[in-house]
Amino acid sequence: MTDIQQPSCFVHFDKALCHGHASCIRACPTKAIRMVDKRTVSVVGQCIGCGECIRVCDAGAVSAAAAEARKFGRDHVAIALVSPVLYAQFPGVMPKDILMGLRQMGFRHTIDMSYFLEIFHYATEEFINRNRESNKAPWPLISPVCPVVVRLIAFQFPSLMPHVLPVLRPAALMAREVKQRIIPYYQESGETVALYYINPCPTKMDPNCSNPDQQPEISEIALGINDIFPELSRQVEKIKDSDAIPFDQTRFEYETCATGNASMWAMSGGEIAEMDFDRSLAVSGLEETIAYLHKIEMGLFKDIEYIEFRTCREGCLGGVLAAIDKYLAKSAVQKMVKLYGLGRRLTRENILRLYEKGHFQTEKSPAKLIELYGTKKEALSLESLQEIEKTMELLRGTDCAACGAPDCRTFAEDIARGTASLQNCLWISAHSTIKIKRKKGKSTMTVNDLMERFGLQVVAGDTGLDRQVEDGYCGDLLSEIMGNAPEGCVWLTIQGHQNIVAVAVLRNMAAIIVTGGQTPDDETLEKANQEGIPILLWPDSAYQLAGRLFAMGVGKTD
Ligand code: SF4
Numbered sequence: 001m002t003d004i005q006q007p008s009c010f011v012h013f014d015k016a017l018c019h020g021h022a023s024c025i026r027a028c029p030t031k032a033i034r035m036v037d038k039r040t041v042s043v044v045g046q047c048i049g050c051g052e053c054i055r056v057c058d059a060g061a062v063s064a065a066a067a068e069a070r071k072f073g074r075d076h077v078a079i080a081l082v083s084p085v086l087y088a089q090f091p092g093v094m095p096k097d098i099l100m101g102l103r104q105m106g107f108r109h110t111i112d113m114s115y116f117l118e119i120f121h122y123a124t125e126e127f128i129n130r131n132r133e134s135n136k137a138p139w140p141l142i143s144p145v146c147p148v149v150v151r152l153i154a155f156q157f158p159s160l161m162p163h164v165l166p167v168l169r170p171a172a173l174m175a176r177e178v179k180q181r182i183i184p185y186y187q188e189s190g191e192t193v194a195l196y197y198i199n200p201c202p203t204k205m206d207p208n209c210s211n212p213d214q215q216p217e218i219s220e221i222a223l224g225i226n227d228i229f230p231e232l233s234r235q236v237e238k239i240k241d242s243d244a245i246p247f248d249q250t251r252f253e254y255e256t257c258a259t260g261n262a263s264m265w266a267m268s269g270g271e272i273a274e275m276d277f278d279r280s281l282a283v284s285g286l287e288e289t290i291a292y293l294h295k296i297e298m299g300l301f302k303d304i305e306y307i308e309f310r311t312c313r314e315g316c317l318g319g320v321l322a323a324i325d326k327y328l329a330k331s332a333v334q335k336m337v338k339l340y341g342l343g344r345r346l347t348r349e350n351i352l353r354l355y356e357k358g359h360f361q362t363e364k365s366p367a368k369l370i371e372l373y374g375t376k377k378e379a380l381s382l383e384s385l386q387e388i389e390k391t392m393e394l395l396r397g398t399d400c401a402a403c404g405a406p407d408c409r410t411f412a413e414d415i416a417r418g419t420a421s422l423q424n425c426l427w428i429s430a431h432s433t434i435k436i437k438r439k440k441g442k443s444t445m446t447v448n449d450l451m452e453r454f455g456l457q458v459v460a461g462d463t464g465l466d467r468q469v470e471d472g473y474c475g476d477l478l479s480e481i482m483g484n485a486p487e488g489c490v491w492l493t494i495q496g497h498q499n500i501v502a503v504a505v506l507r508n509m510a511a512i513i514v515t516g517g518q519t520p521d522d523e524t525l526e527k528a529n530q531e532g533i534p535i536l537l538w539p540d541s542a543y544q545l546a547g548r549l550f551a552m553g554v555g556k557t558d
């Protein structure tokens with residue numbers, strides 16, 4: 001049973017399995033996850049599909065939004081687009097046997113990425129060489145290959161989007177080629193075709209979210225490597241035991257087997273290993289990626305031409321949907337490279353002719369990419385920032401996540417944005433009686449007395465009508481009220497949001513009077529009933545009522 005309020009297209013949360021440990025909430029780099037009612041997970045922010053929530057959940061309650069493994073190609077032509085990470089999952093097995101295994105599973109075509117990785121290499125080198133001469137590019141350029149990195153930039157580092165290399169990713173080049181050359185061949189004879197992306201990361205699991213150039217008439221389905229691994233292993237074992245099944249690699253040139261160069265792409269550093277320039281870096285792991293993006297934003301690394309980022313540690317072979325341990329996979333890659341070397345098959349001249357025609361450049365501007373890959377972090381107003389600072393003074397700062405937010409600062413931001421209430425903090429709700437140093441005579445006036453005297457309408461919290469009224473306070477800025485309102489006061493405000501109840505509880509107020517003919521939200525009334533805080537309505541201005549209250553002695557010091 002999935003219980004998620006704003007669906008992420010990359011991950012699913014299963015309420016039935018969730019233990020409420022909040023590990024996913026703390027791990028999420030965009031602070032997108034909140035927990036309400038102990039086990040209802042809600043993705044309230046921008047999910048970039050990094051899969052960290054899947055990685056850290058011991059209960060198995062988070063999974064990738066992948067298609068279910070099934071029989072392929074029964075009623076359609078199934079085409080597998082194969083990530084180099086797949087080869088690394090089978091130490092000691094020849095890539096051709098793995099592709100053959102996929103065909104035995106029902107895939108009519110198995111498209112290896114080597115061809116497109118080489119095209120990407122040439123196009124990247126050409127772009128860098130030309131820009132080195134003209135010195136036009138914003139250095140360092142950032143690899144566009146890992147979509148999580150591009151989404152992270154769109155969300156948290158939008159000023160770095162112009163650094164993203166404007167060359168189409170190998171996966172996009174591959175999908176385009178298949179759509180232009182293989183699919184029309186079958187469509188002419190009326191056959192249905194589906195593309196299956198076999199890959200190790202949840203960020204590619206929903207092509208609707210991952211591929212802005214998707215054609216609706218073609219089914220594009222993502223499969224996690226770990227999903228097909230058991231069946232593929234069985235097929236590979238059969239093939240290893242038999243040499244009777246020849247591998248037909250002549251249908252299309254990109255159905256040939258992987259090169260050592262392509263295998264390298266599975267691990268961190270594989271993208272830049274064979275590139276024709278020296279000033280490049282490879283960074284892997286989510287924390288490292290964020291740290292280095294901060295450094296680039298600060299103006300560091302301008303002498304570096306190209307940075308390969310992978311948010312998964314050790315590279316894509318550390319993707320959460322990979323099937324075997326990342327270090328075993330890395331060792332398998334190293335052996336493959338030793339066997340096949342790092343040579344290229346394609347010639348630079350042919351690729352350059354297409355480069356001149358703009359065949360490999362992306363047409364998406366940095367602004368368009370930000371729009372496609374996610375909303376950037378919403379800025380807070382100065383007033384909200386002040387409110388956050390005031391709230392932070394009230395919180396313990398232990399980042400316990402018991403409120404459902406990943407840390408105290410994010411919780412304070414949620415309050416300022418109006419999506420959380422101070423009472424969600426367990427510590428505050430347990431210590432909500434705050435002593436205010438303000439001496440005055442003990443009042444005998446109750447909220448009920450005020451109600452009768454001024455004909456105020458009680459709309460919630462009538463169990464608290466016998467509270468004593470010690471003082472009065474006017475104001476609408478919650479942070480200011482939280483800092484200054486006296487204990488036992490009646491608070492006059494035009495605010496109707498549920499946070500007013502939390503503030504009233506925090507300051508141990510006698511009652512809230514909503515003035516100016518305003519009406520509180522339903523949630524506010526419900527909260528006030530729960531807390532026993534009376535809410536009364538006054539149709540005219542706070543100024544008029546405050547004058548009358550003061551005249552009858554409310555707020556006068558001895
Ligand atoms: S996939 Fe990443 S960004 Fe999305 S909710 Fe999980 S941890 Fe957050």
Ligand code: SF4
Pocket residue numbers: 050145146147148149200201202203309310311312315316317318319320
């Ligand atoms: S590093 Fe590779 S596997 Fe991990 S999210 Fe990026 S592209 Fe996917």
